[in-house]
Amino acid sequence: MLYLIGIGLSDEKDITVKGLEAIRQCDIVYLESYTSKLQVGVDKLEEFYGKKVVAIDRNFVEDGSGIIEKSKETNVALLVVGDVFGATTHMGLILRLKKESIGYEIIHNASILTVVGETGLELYKFGRVASIPFENSNIESPYDVLKENGDLHTLFLLDLDTKKNKFMRFDEAIEYLLRIEGKRKEGIFDDNKLCVVCCGLGSKKQVIKARGFDDLLKEKIDIFPQCLIVPGKLHFVEEEMLEIFK
Amino acid sequence: MLYLIGIGLSDEKDITVKGLEAIRQCDIVYLESYTSKLQVGVDKLEEFYGKKVVAIDRNFVEDGSGIIEKSKETNVALLVVGDVFGATTHMGLILRLKKESIGYEIIHNASILTVVGETGLELYKFGRVASIPFENSNIESPYDVLKENGDLHTLFLLDLDTKKNKFMRFDEAIEYLLRIEGKRKEGIFDDNKLCVVCCGLGSKKQVIKARGFDDLLKEKIDIFPQCLIVPGKLHFVEEEMLEIFK
Numbered sequence: 001m002l003y004l005i006g007i008g009l010s011d012e013k014d015i016t017v018k019g020l021e022a023i024r025q026c027d028i029v030y031l032e033s034y035t036s037k038l039q040v041g042v043d044k045l046e047e048f049y050g051k052k053v054v055a056i057d058r059n060f061v062e063d064g065s066g067i068i069e070k071s072k073e074t075n076v077a078l079l080v081v082g083d084v085f086g087a088t089t090h091m092g093l094i095l096r097l098k099k100e101s102i103g104y105e106i107i108h109n110a111s112i113l114t115v116v117g118e119t120g121l122e123l124y125k126f127g128r129v130a131s132i133p134f135e136n137s138n139i140e141s142p143y144d145v146l147k148e149n150g151d152l153h154t155l156f157l158l159d160l161d162t163k164k165n166k167f168m169r170f171d172e173a174i175e176y177l178l179r180i181e182g183k184r185k186e187g188i189f190d191d192n193k194l195c196v197v198c199c200g201l202g203s204k205k206q207v208i209k210a211r212g213f214d215d216l217l218k219e220k221i222d223i224f225p226q227c228l229i230v231p232g233k234l235h236f237v238e239e240e241m242l243e244i245f246k
Numbered sequence: 247m248l249y250l251i252g253i254g255l256s257d258e259k260d261i262t263v264k265g266l267e268a269i270r271q272c273d274i275v276y277l278e279s280y281t282s283k284l285q286v287g288v289d290k291l292e293e294f295y296g297k298k299v300v301a302i303d304r305n306f307v308e309d310g311s312g313i314i315e316k317s318k319e320t321n322v323a324l325l326v327v328g329d330v331f332g333a334t335t336h337m338g339l340i341l342r343l344k345k346e347s348i349g350y351e352i353i354h355n356a357s358i359l360t361v362v363g364e365t366g367l368e369l370y371k372f373g374r375v376a377s378i379p380f381e382n383s384n385i386e387s388p389y390d391v392l393k394e395n396g397d398l399h400t401l402f403l404l405d406l407d408t409k410k411n412k413f414m415r416f417d418e419a420i421e422y423l424l425r426i427e428g429k430r431k432e433g434i435f436d437d438n439k440l441c442v443v444c445c446g447l448g449s450k451k452q453v454i455k456a457r458g459f460d461d462l463l464k465e466k467i468d469i470f471p472q473c474l475i476v477p478g479k480l481h482f483v484e485e486e487m488l489e490i491f492k
Contacts, residue, residue: 015262016262086369091484095487108360110252117330120340123332126374129370
């Protein structure tokens with residue numbers, strides 16, 4: 001049996017009671033450690049869960065064979081930072097569990113996709129989400145998403161490499177969008193456009209700033225992961241909330 | 247001090263450990279009881295949390311004065327089904343807390359907006375979310391959202407009235423879209439279009455079905471709340487996942 005368990009965004013106590021009870025029934029506890037990062041280390045998780053937690057990398061999850069084999073023999077937990085369905089890779093895993101008739105249970109948690117509500121921007125006014133990868137010299141799709149989203153808000157998830165402890169900063173994301181704007185000149189990201197940056201969202205350390213991008217380019221904030229929101233048309237309550245973060 | 251706490255979608259054990267610890271420090275525990283519904287009653291919550299839980303209605307939350315006054319005096323919890331930012335009303339509350347310098351903490355949880363990942367549809371391929379209200383005879387905006395979302399997936403949240411224990415069914419939502427299609431004839435919702443319906447999502451009772459709408463109109467499922475997804479362009483892994491729910 002495999003339990004796929006979202007563990008939230010901040011620390012060891014963001015797990016649900018249901019998730020914690022499931023972990024305590026498992027002989028093997030894997031942590032998917034490459035899609036995001038908590039504000040605490042694995043040692044904190046181990047101490048609180050009372051189980052050894054094995055950090056696994058992308059290959060191990062995408063290949064899936066190790067997880068599948070163990071799940072045939074015993075109760076296995078696969079912990080995912082945020083909610084279980086942030087990343088694409090779990091669908092392949094679930095399909096294989098279905099095909100091999102291995103039982104599984106999904107235990108949900110908060111995701112960056114809804115925690116951005118902390119900014120005061122209404123969730124139902126967000127358009128499609130975009131990701132900005134480190135390797136972006138030939139990529140313009142995030143700019144296209146911003147363009148297509150029009151009056152809707154656009155959330156950009158920024159790349160990270162937990163193995164190297166490397167996280168994209170919001171100013172890099174702004175510079176990326178400015179570079180594409182400079183090339184395409186479609187007026188999608190110019191005029192010191194208002195941006196909302198979120199650092200360590202969902203944790204006690206979280207920092208949210210809402211300013212024109214010129215101002216934000218001067219700021220360095222060392223709390224990660226970070227994300228960037230380019231708001232669309234604002235309702236006056238949203239404007240009032242953003243005032244708080246100016 | 248006010249704790250705004252998401253309690254997830256299914257039962258008393260979907261609360262996070264952090265949320266549970268916060269509740270246990272509170273003298274007053276309110277439950278926002280009108281935006282959605284768990285699969286268990288308030289009695290189960292009270293038993294598990296070890297606190298009296300007071301169900302409050304829309305007026306009490308939107309007016310906010312009762313919550314604000316109590317939060318000045320003592321520790322108060324406001325429990326919200328799903329995550330805290332599904333509904334619009336909390337921003338007004340948070341603005342007032344800020345203005346009156348009353349401390350607050352937000353404790354997140356799973357939301358229907360990400361739990362729809364259980365269908366196998368990729369979250370980053372969803373466009374804007376739409377709601378279909380009971381009173382929809384003069385409303386066409388959900389159809390417009392479907393149209394604007396184009397190749398992206400569209401999630402329709404269906405109205406409910408917990409006081410009257412009344413929930414919109416997916417077949418009513420399909421009939422609504424067919425009515426607008428019949429009027430506007432833009433070819434947005436026709437040709438027995440594939441739909442994904444979710445009933446009691448995030449709970450053990452959950453039912454997901456993916457079929458053409460003609461088939462779905464013949465089905466009655468008595469598990470609530472329900473939502474309707476009209477998928478956009480499908481990736482082959484998404485298609486494979488939807489096969490499971492045919």
